[in-house]
Amino acid sequence: MTFTLTPTYDDNPRLRELVRRLRDYLDGELADYEAGLGLTRESRYGREVLEPVWRRSRELGFYGIHLPVEYGGQGLTFTELAALKEEVGASPRLFSSSVLGDMGGPLRVGSIFEYATQHQLEKYLLPVLRGERACCFSLTEQDAGSDVRGILTTATPEGDGWRLNGHKVFSSAGPFADFSILVARMADTAGEATDTFSAFLVDLDTPGCTVADGSTPMSGEHIEADIVLDDCYVGPDQLLGELGQGLRIGLGRVTVNRLLHCPTALGGARRALQLSLDYARTRQVNGAPLGMLQSIQHRLADMAADYYAARSMTYDALAALDAGARPRTEAFLCKLFVAEKAFTIADHAVQIHGKAGVIRGGEIEGLFQKLRMFRILTGSSEIQRNGIARELLLS
Numbered sequence: 001m002t003f004t005l006t007p008t009y010d011d012n013p014r015l016r017e018l019v020r021r022l023r024d025y026l027d028g029e030l031a032d033y034e035a036g037l038g039l040t041r042e043s044r045y046g047r048e049v050l051e052p053v054w055r056r057s058r059e060l061g062f063y064g065i066h067l068p069v070e071y072g073g074q075g076l077t078f079t080e081l082a083a084l085k086e087e088v089g090a091s092p093r094l095f096s097s098s099v100l101g102d103m104g105g106p107l108r109v110g111s112i113f114e115y116a117t118q119h120q121l122e123k124y125l126l127p128v129l130r131g132e133r134a135c136c137f138s139l140t141e142q143d144a145g146s147d148v149r150g151i152l153t154t155a156t157p158e159g160d161g162w163r164l165n166g167h168k169v170f171s172s173a174g175p176f177a178d179f180s181i182l183v184a185r186m187a188d189t190a191g192e193a194t195d196t197f198s199a200f201l202v203d204l205d206t207p208g209c210t211v212a213d214g215s216t217p218m219s220g221e222h223i224e225a226d227i228v229l230d231d232c233y234v235g236p237d238q239l240l241g242e243l244g245q246g247l248r249i250g251l252g253r254v255t256v257n258r259l260l261h262c263p264t265a266l267g268g269a270r271r272a273l274q275l276s277l278d279y280a281r282t283r284q285v286n287g288a289p290l291g292m293l294q295s296i297q298h299r300l301a302d303m304a305a306d307y308y309a310a311r312s313m314t315y316d317a318l319a320a321l322d323a324g325a326r327p328r329t330e331a332f333l334c335k336l337f338v339a340e341k342a343f344t345i346a347d348h349a350v351q352i353h354g355k356a357g358v359i360r361g362g363e364i365e366g367l368f369q370k371l372r373m374f375r376i377l378t379g380s381s382e383i384q385r386n387g388i389a390r391e392l393l394l395s
Contacts, residue, residue: 001315003308005274007083015080017088018065025060026091033152034094041094041366042220047134050098054131057099064129065107071113071129073106078256079318082263082362089267090274092363103223104134104173111253112181115199115241124179124201136177138168138202138227139250146383148183148247151203153229155184155198156191160236163231164202164209167394172209174225178214179203181240183250184228201238208232219369258331258379259321262314262338265374266307269342272349272367273303279353290352299348314338328392336384339375 009016030053039045057063058072066081067073076084081100088096101107111130116125127133132356144150153166165182180202186194203212209232214224241249245303280291280300290296317330350357356365375381 001308001312003304005270005277006180007086009083012080012196015083016076018080019083021060022062022084022087022099025057025062026093026096028089029056030095030099039094040361042222042361050095050103050134050176051131053095053098054101054105054134056222057101058129058131061101063101063131064110065100067106067110067129071126075321079315079322081317082260082315085260086263086267086270086307086355088265090271091267093270101128101345104128104136104177105131108135108137108173112173112199112240112249115245115249117237117245119237120201120240133178134173134176135172136171136180136225136227137250137326138174138182140170140181141167142169146364148251149195151183151185151197152193153182153184154187154191154193154202155234156187157189158233160234160305161234161238164200164234166229166231168227168229169224171225171227172215172223174204174214174227175223176242177204177211177225180227181249183246186243187272196244197250198243199246199249200234201240202227202229202232202234203238206232206234208238219366219373226383255326255328255331256321257329258335259314261374261378262310262334265312265338265342265371266314268367268371268374269307269310269345271302272364272371273307273348275364275367276300276303276349276352279356296352299352303345305393306345310334310341329388329395332384332391334389335379337386339381339384343368343375 007019009019010091037049054063064071065074066076070073084100088100097103098105106129109125113125124133128135139148141153142149144152153164153168155162155164166184168182181199182202183197183199185199186196188194202209208230210228212226212228214226216222216226277300280296281289283290285293314334317327317334320327320330349364350368354366356362
C-alpha cells in the first residue's frame with residue numbers, strides 16, 4: 001500500500017470514480033448547503049436540515065451504497081465501503097456522517113435485515129433506505145456500556161406483546177429518529193428479570209416512550225438522546241428476530257463493525273496531518289516557514305508513519321474479510337492501534353498549530369475532541385486489549 005494523503009484507487013475504477021464524486025459532493029454542494037445554514041458543530045438543529053442531505057445523498061447514490069443491489073445499493077466490498085468512510089472522516093463538513101447513512105440511516109439498519117420480517121422491512125427498514133425515516137440504536141445504559149449484560153431495561157409480557165421499562169443513554173441520532181432498535185432484558189409474567197435479552201423496533205412516538213436530551217459529548221455535537229420507557233407497549237410485530245436473540249442482534253457483526261469504524265478515525269487523522277503540513281509550510285517563524293524547524297519535521301514524520309501503519313493494517317484486515325476470512329484478532333488489533341495512533345496524530349497537530357490549535361470551535365480542536373472519543377466509543381482501548389490477550393492466550 002503506497003503512502004498518500006489523497007488515495008486515487010487506480011486499481012479499482014469503480015472505487016476511483018465513487019471517491020471522486022464523493023469528494024466533489026462533500027467539498028462542493030454540501031459545503032455550500034452548510035455555509036447557507038451558518039451552523040457550527042455545537043449548534044442545535046432539527047431533522048428538517050438533515051432530510052435534504054439524506055434525499056440528495058440518495059439521489060447521488062451514496063445513501064445506502066453498501067447495500068445489495070435489490071435494496072438500491074451497489075453491493076460494495078468492505079474495502080470499498082471503508083475507502084468511502086475514510087473520505088467522510090477526512091471531510092470538515094458538519095453533515096458528512098449523513099451522506100453514507102451513519103446518522104440514523106442505512107449504515108445503522110443494514111446489519112439487521114436478516115432478522116426482519118416482511119412487515120418490518122416495509123414499515124421500518126425500507127423507508128430508512130429511501131431517506132423517509134431515521135432510526136437510532138439503543139443498547140447502552142448508565143451502568144451497562146462495555147458490560148452489556150448489565151442492562152436493566154426490561155420487557156415484561158402482556159397479552160401478545162410486552163411492556164418496556166428502563167432508561168437508555170447515548171442513542172446516537174436519537175434527536176432525529178422515528179424509531180429505535182432497542183435491546184431489553186426479558187422479564188417473566190411476575191416482572192422478575194431473567195438472563196435473556198431480546199431486540200425490539202420501538203416507535204419513538206409511542207405512549208410511554210420519551211426522547212430526552214442526552215448528554216453532550218466532548219465534541220459538542222447535539223446528536224445523542226436518552227430513550228426513557230415507562231410501561232411502553234410493543235406488539236408482537238415489533239419483536240426483531242426471535243426471543244432471546246437480543247445480544248446477538250445488538251452485538252452482531254462485531255468484527256465487521258469494529259473494522260469499519262477504523263476508516264472514519266483514519267480519515268480524521270489524515271485531515272489532521274494534512275492541516276499540519278499546510279500550516280508548517282505557511283506559518284512563518286523568525287522569517288522562515290515553521291516546517292524548517294527539525295522538531296516540527298520529526299513530529300510530522302512520526303504522524304505520517306503512524307497514519308501509514310494504522311491504515312495499512314486496517315485495509316489488510318478488510319481484504320481478509322472480503323476474502324471470506326473472519327479476522328477477529330486483527331479487528332481488535334486495528335481498533336486499538338487506529339484509536340491510539342489517530343489520537344496521537346491529533347495531539348501532535350494541536351502542538352504544531354500552537355495557539356491556533358486550541359481555539360474553541362477551530363477545526364484542529366474539533367478533530368482532537370473527536371479522535372479522543374474514539375479511544376472509548378465502539379469499545380474502549382482497554383476492551384480491545386482484553387480481546388487481543390484472550391485471542392493470543394487461547395490460540
